[in-house]
């Protein structure tokens with residue numbers, strides 16, 4: 001075959017293939033619809049086999065009653081965490097390895113994620129894992145750290161987020177989130193939904209007071225307060241449960 | 252018009268080829284869009300690379316911080332650059348392989364403008380922090396709906412063209428395109444199912460590890476069916492065209508196609524190894540990922556062996572240079588991937604720069620290089636004139652190749668180093684490197700090296716854009732000559 005002819009015809013009829021490929025051409029490769037159908041079946045099997053069992057008690061990730069849903073303020077903080085893309089530098093998954101447990105604490109159990117919508121495991125660690133950061137630092141540390149990471153962590157490469165100190169959250173907006181989360185399956189009650197503004201203020205004021213003791217003045221509706229509420233919550237349910245278990249108490 | 256001067260890919264007489272009025276206008280549009288968005292996406296990549304090693308580059312503004320620009324980078328290079336490249340190649344080759352104009356010009360135009368609209372919306376919303384946080388599926392739900400609509404428009408146009416084809420047999424490139432059209436639709440719809448809270452925010456119907464599994468089922472197959480199968484289709488069309496050789500083995504293409512589309516879907520859990528995801532799912536993901544090596548290498552071999560007897564042309568033909576290096580990087584990243592899917596290896600690689608090295612050996616090496624090769628092959632044919640700078644592609648090739656090597660070697664080194672230092676424990680049973688930031692600081696030289704490599708790659712892409720610009724704006728082709736246009740370089 002001259003180059004010229006080959007150029008006209010880059011179909012795969014090579015010498016080694018001569019005479020091959022008759023039946024599947026006829027049965028399959030000449031029929032667009034059937035080919036598409038078989039491709040669809042081919043790409044569906046793996047997903048079905050892996051995803052559907054997640055909804056069974058036996059094969060799916062375990063759940064537990066020692067985990068509670070996020071409070072409205074924590075939901076707001078989580079939305080800020082998502083908005084700022086913190087998950088692109090911070091994972092939330094301590095692996096069951098000695099070095100990870102030494103560095104970050106107890107490895108993460110499946111149930112600890114049961115109310116995470118969306119999941120925020122992360123796939124990159126430009127910064128340390130945050131799954132057990134709750135309770136590790138006082139609220140004021142986070143406040144300063146978000147304002148200027150280098151003020152409390154010399155040499156840090158984390159960007160500063162000073163605007164979180166100024167911007168405020170909107171209770172109605174957060175109520176919409178709580179409603180949507182409930183519709184998606186998180187067990188919030190009617191009272192929870194009705195009480196969103198009060199819950200935000202009560203939890204926020206607690207943080208504001210702790211910050212005031214460190215000489216920081218702010219109000220309960222600042223974004224930074226919501227973010228601190230979320231960060232201080234991370235990994236706490238699991239740690240408390242595991243400590244009780246290790247102490248021999250009822251899980 | 253011009254297209255009739257290009258040899259038809261099918262065994263048809265020149266006269267028959269001449270009677271078909273291919274729509275090359277849409278091909279040109281997609282091509283120019285890919286060049287434009289490629290430059291933008293890579294520029295953002297370089298900015299993000301700078302931010303990692305020099306935090307002041309975050310500029311202290313909400314919309315320019317790393318957490319908001321990084322998704323802009325990934326969306327721009329995957330959906331804007333790679334996406335438009337796929338559509339360019341598909342609209343060009345499909346019409347010729349099936350010997351018909353696209354099913355509907357109106358659908359083609361809707362597809363083009365709809366897709367560009369999605370990109371512009373992404374470029375606005377991501378810096379504003381409007382995101383769903385799922386990697387490569389960040390866009391908010393109204394845009395997700397728009398993507399689904401535009402994809403359906405594309406699918407109707409695609410299958411419509413197959414329905415009105417004048418060639419009975421569907422060439423292997425079409426199979427790969429078809430798997431792209433079908434699978435992306437399924438992945439996008441299932442992974443995006445969410446309950447809206449407001450117009451700008453929603454929460455997924457899946458929770459916790461189930462959400463993670465669905466996302467990585469999507470995420471890995473975005474790699475598989477957005478960055479791999481359509482590009483394999485392009486390889487099956489443009490590599491034989493550029494090499495002027497038929498594809499090496501038809502039998503191999505059948506086997507590796509069906510194996511690839513079947514196996515790929517199972518591999519998502521290799522992104523969740525050592526997580527609390529049930530063990531059986533992790534094991535399935537790992538086993539299928541290792542198996543994926545075989546069909547991947549089937550594709551690589553079929554591409555490389557197509558060049559048998561034409562290797563000498565590599566020295567002079569820049570288009571072939573791009574394509575051969577692309578296929579080689581495809582082989583490399585699909586060897587590395589299965590290795591990284593082995594639990595013990597993943598324990599070291601996960602979370603580190605090693606993954607970033609792997610990503611970009613696939614992205615810069617395979618996706619980028621085959622795109623550049625295809626673009627350099629197409630431009631003279633579409634606009635019916637030689638490149639303004641015929642040596643440009645060769646220079647671009649070397650700049651890009653050295654850039655890739657700097658990028659991935661530095662990231663491998665950085666990844667191994669941080670992986671080892673994170674985990675090493677001394678005799679006393681304590682962490683050998685307890686201060687996280689100390690390890691971060693040791694990575695700086697590697698990050699600077701990556702920045703240099705990435706910048707070289709970007710400069711190459713910008714050179715290509717300028718070359719194409721000058722070609723298009725240059726003098727119109729000689730009206731007398733329906734002769735085939737000379738090969739792009741030398």
Ligand code: HEM
Nearest residue numbers: 124293296297299300325328607610614618619705708709
């Ligand atoms: C000028 C060239 C480029 C540069 C300098 C660059 C730089 C970067 C940087 C700095 C990151 C973040 C890494 C991290 O989080 O540690 C990244 C991520 C990424 N880039 Fe690029 N990039 C370039 C081109 C491309 C191209 C052409 C593609 C795809 C076709 C691509 C696909 C990706 C993907 C998928 C990720 C996310 C990886 C992950 O999440 O693991 N990049 N890039």
Ligand code: HEM
Nearest residue numbers: 123474478521522540543585588589591592601610613614
């Ligand atoms: C046989 C083929 C392949 C296998 C088995 C494979 C496997 C893997 C594994 C194990 C990871 C690391 C996951 C982690 O620990 O976080 C990964 C990440 C990745 N790979 Fe591959 N890979 C393959 C081919 C490719 C190719 C050809 C490309 C690009 C065109 C690619 C793009 C990516 C991207 C973008 C990520 C990062 C995902 C993220 O974390 O955001 N892979 N792959």
